[in-house]
Amino acid sequence: MSKRALKAYTEQLDPSALREQIHDLYERFPEVKTYYDFIFNPKEDKLVADAMARISEEYFPKRRRRARARRSVAHKFLKHFKTLGVDPSLQADLMAFNLEIGLRFEKVRNCPDAFYKSMYRSYREWGAHLIHSGIYREYQEKYAHIASEVARANWPNKDSFQDFLEQL
Structure with missing residues (x-):
């Protein structure tokens, strides 16, 4: 129809x-x-807090031994939040949280190349969201901080993060 x-x-x-x-x-x-x-x-703050808890559980589980570290979990929440119309700054906070958790996770685990590619994709999506929503200036410092943390952690694709940061 x-x-x-x-x-x-x-x-x-x-x-x-x-x-x-x-x-x-x-x-x-x-x-x-x-x-x-x-x-x-709405209770947007509660939704975001629940999503952050689930993403954290994905990387640092309390009930099982191994972390699954799936980017798709965070992506599913973000897609759901866009559908509902959650405030763009709360979505940006969730995107930043996902990258920060990824940085913490990488410090304690050896990660495959797919993990780094996935985190870079999340970084680009976060930047695009910030620009599209018109809130890049509010997150500019945090955005640059993530790129510097990636460089400090010596990720294989650290140059890609820096290049994308310079493009914005």
Whole structure:
């Protein structure tokens, strides 16, 4: 169904039928419930804190022996936050947290090349988010600090971080 057809359909419904459909969607689809729960009671700080705890658990687990260190976990949260419309600065904080956790993790573990590539991809996405949201100036110092920490840790792709920082 196209957007135009949906608009035509909803315009022909009377308000009570439309309300019934929204109630039905809310009960049937978890995504709709999540959306409305967020709209009426955002609690963005709590969402970000929960996401940070899950990302931290991914790299420094408390229950299992080995860390999974999957970038996809943080990426999934960020995608979800964009869908919900979470404040861009909170999204930027989560992106920075993911990189900081990666830096801490790399200090205690030998990491494959894929880890470094993944962290660089996260760094670029963070920079693009900061520019797109118009909040780069607020995070400029932190952004440069991450690049200097990568250089200090002597990551194999440290030059890529520095080059991207200079491009911004």
